[in-house]
Amino acid sequence: MANDASGAPLEMREVFGNTLVELGRRYPQMVVLDADLNTSSKALYFKQAFPARFIQVGIAEQNLFGVAAGLALTGFVPFPSTFASFASRRALDQIAISICYPGLNVKIPGSYVGIPTSHAGASHNCIEDIAVMRALPNLRVADPGDNADLAAVMRAAMETEGPVYFRVTRATLPDLFGADHVFQWGKGHLVRPGRDVTLYGTGMMTGFCLQAAELLAAEGIGAEVVHLGSIKPLDAELVAESAARTGCAVTAENATIVGGLGSAVAEALAERCPVPLRRIGVRDRWVSSGGIAELLAHHQMRPEDIAEAARQAIRQKRGS
Amino acid sequence: MANDASGAPLEMREVFGNTLVELGRRYPQMVVLDADLNTSSKALYFKQAFPARFIQVGIAEQNLFGVAAGLALTGFVPFPSTFASFASRRALDQIAISICYPGLNVKIPGSYVGIPTSHAGASHNCIEDIAVMRALPNLRVADPGDNADLAAVMRAAMETEGPVYFRVTRATLPDLFGADHVFQWGKGHLVRPGRDVTLYGTGMMTGFCLQAAELLAAEGIGAEVVHLGSIKPLDAELVAESAARTGCAVTAENATIVGGLGSAVAEALAERCPVPLRRIGVRDRWVSSGGIAELLAHHQMRPEDIAEAARQAIRQKRGS
Amino acid sequence: MRLAPDKLAELEEMAYQIRRLCVEMITYARWGHIGGSFSMAETLAALYFQAMRVDPARPHWPERDRLVLSKAHGSPAVYAALALRGYYPAERLYSYCELGGLEGHTDLTCTPGIESSGGPLGMGLSIAAGMALGLRYQENPRARVYCLMGDGELGEGNIWEAAMFASHYHLDNLIGIVDYNKVQAKGFVWDLMQIEPLADKWRAFGWDVLEADGHDLEALVEALHRARWVMPRGKPLALIAHTVKGKGVEMAEFNYHWHTQAPEPEAADQMLRELARAYGRPEEGYSRLPAESGKEAFYRGE
Amino acid sequence: MRLAPDKLAELEEMAYQIRRLCVEMITYARWGHIGGSFSMAETLAALYFQAMRVDPARPHWPERDRLVLSKAHGSPAVYAALALRGYYPAERLYSYCELGGLEGHTDLTCTPGIESSGGPLGMGLSIAAGMALGLRYQENPRARVYCLMGDGELGEGNIWEAAMFASHYHLDNLIGIVDYNKVQAKGFVWDLMQIEPLADKWRAFGWDVLEADGHDLEALVEALHRARWVMPRGKPLALIAHTVKGKGVEMAEFNYHWHTQAPEPEAADQMLRELARAYGRPEEGYSRLPAESGKEAFYRGE
Ligand SMILES: Cc1ncc(C[n+]2csc(CCOP(=O)(O)OP(=O)(O)O)c2C)c(N)n1
Ligand SMILES: Cc1ncc(C[n+]2csc(CCOP(=O)(O)OP(=O)(O)O)c2C)c(N)n1
Ligand SMILES: [Mg+2]
Numbered sequence A, B: 001m002a003n004d005a006s007g008a009p010l011e012m013r014e015v016f017g018n019t020l021v022e023l024g025r026r027y028p029q030m031v032v033l034d035a036d037l038n039t040s041s042k043a044l045y046f047k048q049a050f051p052a053r054f055i056q057v058g059i060a061e062q063n064l065f066g067v068a069a070g071l072a073l074t075g076f077v078p079f080p081s082t083f084a085s086f087a088s089r090r091a092l093d094q095i096a097i098s099i100c101y102p103g104l105n106v107k108i109p110g111s112y113v114g115i116p117t118s119h120a121g122a123s124h125n126c127i128e129d130i131a132v133m134r135a136l137p138n139l140r141v142a143d144p145g146d147n148a149d150l151a152a153v154m155r156a157a158m159e160t161e162g163p164v165y166f167r168v169t170r171a172t173l174p175d176l177f178g179a180d181h182v183f184q185w186g187k188g189h190l191v192r193p194g195r196d197v198t199l200y201g202t203g204m205m206t207g208f209c210l211q212a213a214e215l216l217a218a219e220g221i222g223a224e225v226v227h228l229g230s231i232k233p234l235d236a237e238l239v240a241e242s243a244a245r246t247g248c249a250v251t252a253e254n255a256t257i258v259g260g261l262g263s264a265v266a267e268a269l270a271e272r273c274p275v276p277l278r279r280i281g282v283r284d285r286w287v288s289s290g291g292i293a294e295l296l297a298h299h300q301m302r303p304e305d306i307a308e309a310a311r312q313a314i315r316q317k318r319g320s
Numbered sequence C, D: 001m002r003l004a005p006d007k008l009a010e011l012e013e014m015a016y017q018i019r020r021l022c023v024e025m026i027t028y029a030r031w032g033h034i035g036g037s038f039s040m041a042e043t044l045a046a047l048y049f050q051a052m053r054v055d056p057a058r059p060h061w062p063e064r065d066r067l068v069l070s071k072a073h074g075s076p077a078v079y080a081a082l083a084l085r086g087y088y089p090a091e092r093l094y095s096y097c098e099l100g101g102l103e104g105h106t107d108l109t110c111t112p113g114i115e116s117s118g119g120p121l122g123m124g125l126s127i128a129a130g131m132a133l134g135l136r137y138q139e140n141p142r143a144r145v146y147c148l149m150g151d152g153e154l155g156e157g158n159i160w161e162a163a164m165f166a167s168h169y170h171l172d173n174l175i176g177i178v179d180y181n182k183v184q185a186k187g188f189v190w191d192l193m194q195i196e197p198l199a200d201k202w203r204a205f206g207w208d209v210l211e212a213d214g215h216d217l218e219a220l221v222e223a224l225h226r227a228r229w230v231m232p233r234g235k236p237l238a239l240i241a242h243t244v245k246g247k248g249v250e251m252a253e254f255n256y257h258w259h260t261q262a263p264e265p266e267a268a269d270q271m272l273r274e275l276a277r278a279y280g281r282p283e284e285g286y287s288r289l290p291a292e293s294g295k296e297a298f299y300r301g302e
């Protein structure tokens, strides 16, 4: 599932496509809608496996989500699939009022999120979807951290009644979890214990947090890493528990730091356990075109940037 | 300006309409666009004063903002006017990419925000615009606290190069500021000093914070009230300064507490001065139809709810 | 398709009652859209009491016809029609816009017979098209999906996305109805945003088109009959119902001031009496005091 | 309107150079849209080297004509045309998709001659209509606004909102051009979302319509001449340019696989040679090594 025939890890979108097929086999009421992007998103695989349950709507995202609402109202479980930018921005009113307000059973993948979309530039390198989607009542939001997590999120989405938004990064991520990994809404995962600082990651950034923890370990700093794949609901308890232990924290997300995971964690900490916090992510700027490594450096989102933020948070904790 | 002929305070939208006219007189390059709501928003007054500079686009919000972008690119300063719901949700892609990404000089009023829109229900009682707009790079966001503040925000918007979003509440608010009031981007206002807790308000909720401070004063609790009309940029310095003095805080906004002012303050505090914080606003639910008082009670957004949150924050500060 | 005289009388009575109840509920709630509710009265009478196969006892009956109210601000008229049709007691109409009552714009989660949630214009046709496609997948050949749209609403691009989709998928179980009342929120459609040539637009988007006088019950019933039984040949159908905004009460007719304006009790009284006279019914005025919740000082004006 | 033979030769050369440079920059950047760039080559040659009044030395000249590239993924072809027209040296094309270089989708803030920022489809016609209205307000009767749209892009409702607006405001200084290359991202337009009858759609939205072979330079120049000088009579005009996606390189023609696919250097070499042969130019292959930034392991595939 998470690897190809040769054992090499799969790109996340491959897992997305494969898991659509897996779920399609299990759930006959599942349908996939596409707005002219299926070979990019890999919704293609579902189209090939279940041509009769694949609906092409062309380049019309508002209609994509409206039709999904109508299908949900006749008993189907639609996955209206497009790039995250066009879900969260082009069709927000439809998602909000046609789908989330009545709580319809629609599962919304947001493909091509953040930095790894790279060359396409600001319009496609979607950074605001976490903030935007999080603001909608009734909607669950997830950013899976590896292939196993993505498959688990999709299974959970299918088993959960009501609307779900989940992110699919156009990248090949290192494995964090095994094949037996379970995803639960509102549950975070402690992936590395530590006592000096907590690094909360979501999506592809959890892997970077682990790398940052290695860098910090070399300096004798113990960084705890918590993966928050379920952004909404958030595991506020685990967030507070860990922060209570470590006394300071960093968040890392492949998205703008305004309103996203960093804010969700800041909200939770302020209510339960206020500690110094630094947020890593896109610092409120449009992400123009560029190579991925280049962009990660430019936006200070590399493991070393997380490590540096951790050092700052620790300094603040120590009051120096 | 802030009062009608008989001296009674004006509804905020009246001030919006009047200030459009005032600015229209001063700035010949200003144009107002409407999507079939001018008698509600009171953009009507500009239409009456400058019919040739008023552009009706009908019920088509995507086009409203696209046309505004085109007008900005030919040197005009457009105010594309519609309800906040349809700006922040229906036309988000256009606002983001056609306007904010290139930083065009467009001033976006969001009318009919939050609870006072009351009867119209979830689709119109806009609660997510602060979170959504805050997530867009290059965009300034303001929620004025009274009539003088609204007029000042609009003047500042006109004097600031680049895109601006500001909220207009459909309500008559008590005066907080005098006619000589000045609005500055990134500047908050200490409207009442106190030393036990800080109440950060924005928009119509600053008035409620002052009422809450009265309630608390009766119990011997000194509540400092800070008005944050400029939500983005935020006066992080003043936020931290006040919190450092009082040691705990409450935010209050006429919007969802997910991603909005409360999160902006939580972000700032976590970075500069982590203290216990409670957030007052819509608690992540759609706001269905109802009377205003009824809805404020239902969503626990009254002065007494702010006061109760303050008590909780103080208890948390004291560790009890 | 000729209507029996007593059926025609029934439909007329329903159109009258819909208007009467709209005045009642909007006045009581102190909020609501009179003009666009009145213009649909005959259309809704023809739909709920003649054309549509629905069963109030089984609002979720899979084979039922669906009505998606895309112009969701016209909710009072639909709420009234549903009450008249027996979905719930008419008393419930007085909960319009109250917390926990009938929502200002349609909400499918809390009112039996309401098939979609709305408020923002331009979204309904996509939802209806999704339903029509879903019904076809379910091999449910009898059910029809009706979608009621405003004329000003046709300015929304979402409508034309849905229109293209519906014809691409040959959704001939979908019937779009345009309540062509010539007025939108703040003026005439031709002033604010011209939608003519309207029939050409639908045809160019692959739809069949019928036009009818939307206040002539016989014409409507005939058109709805053709739309359901004669015309479906691989294309969706648009019925352009030519109507008068505010139809039935002189001061509201073609008058955008009554697009969204709750009558004061005196105006409501006048409206109800004028309606009764026009329909040859015993005059009855407005008697309730408007709901408390509407009276807050906080909230003033139109 | 007859083209002098040397002018025709110049335009042909420009169409050739646009294609050649597109291959160069897309291959070097390892990203970009070949198919929709090639299909516009003649249109852009006719616009920038014949129809449009622009001055590379004064990119903000108020009286200039504007081109809004609504299908902003076609940026390589426009970047190439602007370089050829003298806005900046051709060497800059190799910064395509690099941080600080030419943006993957057009961005007006960093490239002279680019008039709008884009990426999401369906937005350009509104921007162009806003410009056309602005120019009219400024009593700038000479400037024209051209808007280049994709055929798949016409599925976006925003286009039809803008179309309605432009005719409502009689924007006859606005010329919409549809690059009707019959293919969108993942297949043929008629399979994915039928847009026919296309001329009827524009007419029903109040536009005049011209159709032309979008690879026939004489036909294009003639149509653009008529669009500018003969037809403007209170209506905007849509020029439907019938084109072939990927036109000029056999493996890409009508082939959606080349919608968004950067050629490997070998394929680029083949493409450049095929183009040179077709245009009767000396064969020249692809010589640069693709940019480092494109090679990261992180980012693989199409
Ligand atoms: C997207 C959106 N924009 C604006 C509004 C505000 N609005 C409500 S009704 C209305 C006018 C509708 O006119 P029309 O479609 O002609 O309806 P009718 O005449 O039948 O009332 C407007 C602009 C809205 N509800 N949704
Ligand atoms: C709103 C939006 N949806 C989807 C995309 C992704 N996308 C980019 S190009 C394209 C296909 C465009 O097809 P067409 O308009 O025919 O352009 P052309 O054939 O000229 O390349 C798609 C779906 C996008 N850029 N914007
Ligand atoms: Mg109307």
Ligand SMILES: [Mg+2]
Pocket: D036, D150, D151, D152, D179, D180, D181, D182, D183, D184, D245
């Ligand atoms: Mg195409």
